[in-house]
Amino acid sequence: MITVTTTSSSTRAKRGGEGKPLLSIRDFKVEYRTGSGATVQAVRGVDLDLFPGESVALVGESGCGKTTLGLGLLRLLPRLGHASGQVTFNRGDGTEIDILGLDGRDLRQFRWRDAAMVFQGAMNAFNPVLKIRAHMHDTMRAHTKFTKQEIEDRAGELLRLVRLEPSRVMDSYPHELSGGMRQRVLIAMSLLLEPEVLILDEPTTALDILTQRSVVDVLHEVRERLGFSMIFISHDLSLAAELADRVATMYAGRIIETGGVRDMFYRPRHPYTLGLIKAVPPIVGDLPDMESIPGGPPSLAALPPGCTFNPRCKYATEECKEEDPPLLPITDEPGDAHEAACIHWKDVHLQREVPSDLGNAS
C-alpha cells in the first residue's frame, strides 16, 4: 500500500535550527571553465546549514550564483562546471553522505530520494513529446519497484496535493498546461520519492500574480503536510519574506549575510541586504521612500579588491578595499545565527516603519 507520508513537521523535523543539520555545506566552490584554459569562480566558499524542516531562501541579484549553488549541491552542474568543498547529507537513519564523492547509482538514488530540484523555467524541465503520465511513470520506474497501479495512485495523490485534477493532468502534454499548472506538476513530481530536501529555483518567476499565489499556497500546504526542508532561490524578496524561515543573501558568489527571516527583513546588517530590501516597493500603505543600489554586480572575471561590494557601498571606507570580510556574528542583538560579512555592520541599520500591531513579537 502506498500513502503519502503525512508526518507532521513537528515529528519528522524540528523547525528553526535545532539538532543536527540535514545538509551541511562547508567552503563550497564552483568553477566554470570559460574556454582557452580560463575559469571563473561562480561560487566562492559558501558555508550553509539546512536543518530538518527548515526553509531557507537564497536571494540576490541576477548572476550572483544562486542557481549555480543549487545545481552544485545536487551535482547537476553542466559539464564545464566543477564543484569542490564539503557537502554532507545526514540521512534520517543516521548515515552521513559525502555528496561530492557520490557517483553512479548512489548519486541517482540521492538525487530523487534524498533531495530533488525544481528548475528555473518550468517548460524546459519536461520532455515536450511525453504526457505527464509518462513523466511520472519514468521517474518512479527508474527509482522504485512500484507496479503501474501503485505509480498511478502515488502520482494521483501528489497531484491532488498540489490542487490538480489527476484525471485531467495525467493525460496532458506539458504544452497543454498553463504555466502555473506545469509548475505545480513539477513540484508534485519532485516529491514522488519523498525527498527530505527540495531545492526550488525561482518557482514562481514568470507566473502571473494569481497563479504565483496558488503556487505559493501549494508550497505552504505540501510543506506542512510532508515536512521536507527546502532551499528556494528567488530574486523576489517578498517571496522570501513569505516562505522562508531563514534567508541567505548572495553577492558575487558568496553568502554575505544570513539570519532568521525577521532579523533579515527588520534588522539587516549588511549594506547589500539593506539595499535590496529598500528597493522593493511594498503594496500596502502610502508611497514609500525607495532607494536603489548604484551600479551592478561585478564581473566574476574581475572582482574588485577587498569587499566585493565596496564600489557600490555607501558605507565603504578605505579599509574595505583591503580584504574580503568573512561572515561575522551579529552580537548586539538577541538570538544567534545572524551573520554578516561586513566590517562596518555595527553602523548599518534599517529605518523602516514596522506596523505597530505586528512589530514587537520576536
Next chain:
Amino acid sequence: MSALEKSPETAGRAPLMTLGGVSQVFHTKAGPIRAVDNINLSVNPGEVLCLVGESGSGKTTAARMAAGLARPSSGEVAFEGTDIWALKRDDFTNFRRSVQYVHQDPYASLNPTRTIQQTITAPLLKHGVVKSKKAAAERAVELLTKVDLTPAENYLSKYPHQLSGGQRQRVAVARALTLDPKLIIADESTSMLDVSIRISVLAMLGRLRDDLGVGFLFITHDLAIAKYFGWHGKTAVMYLGRIVEFGPTPKIINAPTHPYTRALIDAIPEPDPDLTKTKGRESLRSLEIPSLAHLPSGCTFHPRCPLFEDGLCDGAVPELVTIRSGQSAACHVVARDGVAALDDEARSDEPRA
C-alpha cells in the same frame, strides 16, 4: 463618471491621448477573439496612466493601438484631440514621433550591429532633428546623461550585448527621447530588470515625467511597480480585454472595489515577513483564466469570483460605473451594494494619500 471623465485637478488640461470605445478583434483558428473590448482611457501631459492586469488581458494590444502601431477594429484613438487614423500622412508621421514605445525586452528592440552612438544618432539624423553628425553626437551625449549613463563617452562605442539589462533599457529610453516625445508608452519596461536596478530606472523615468512633462502610458503586471511609478496618476485594471476598475492609483491600491482588483492585491506577497503571513486572502473559486475565444457569459470574472451571485453575475455584462468619487468598477454586486458589499475591516476605506 467614466474613465474618460476628468478629475477636477486635470479638468483644465486637454488630454494628450484618448482611447474612445476602442476594440481590437483578432481572427484566430479558435474563432474571432476580442483582445480589447470597448475601452475608454485618457492620458494628460505629464501624467501617468497605469494599465495593469495579468498576461493576456490585452494591455499590449491596447498600447499598440495607442501608439498607432495597430488600427482598432472599432472606436477612436485621438492624439491632442484628433483621430489619428484621419490624419494626413505628414501629421501621422509627426504623431508617431510624439508617441514613443519602449518595449519589455530592450535586447530585442535594439539593433545588435549598431553601437550605442549609432542607435541614438540615427533617428536624429533621419528626421533632421539635428543638422550635422557633430551635433548628433553632442545630442547623444546629452541624452545618455539624461538617462544616467554617465560618463556618456564610456557607452558611445559599445554594442548592446556589452551592456547590462538595466543599461540597455536606459539606451532604449534615450533613443525614445531623441524625437522629443510627448507621450511614452512603457510596456513592461522594467519587468526584466533586477529589483535594485528597477527602482533607479523608474526614478529616471519619473524625472522625465516631472522635468520634461512627458505623459506616460505605463503598462505592468506588477501592482507594486504601478503604485510606485503611478502614485500621482490613475490606474486602469484590465481583465480579459475589458477595464474592470479605474481610479486614482492610491485608491486602486489601498481601497480597491472590484473583486478582481482585490484578489490581485491580496495575492501579492509583501516584503515584510509578519505582514505577508497575516495578510487576509480570500480564495478564488477557480484558478483558471477563461479563453478569450470562449468567454463566460455576463461578467467574465464570474467563474472565479468569490462574490458571485447566480443569475445576476452570469446575466448581463456589467458596465463600468462610479462606485465612489473618481473610482469606477464594472461589477453588479459592488454597483448594487456599494462598498458595503466588500465588508473588509483589514483594509482602510480611504487611502492615506
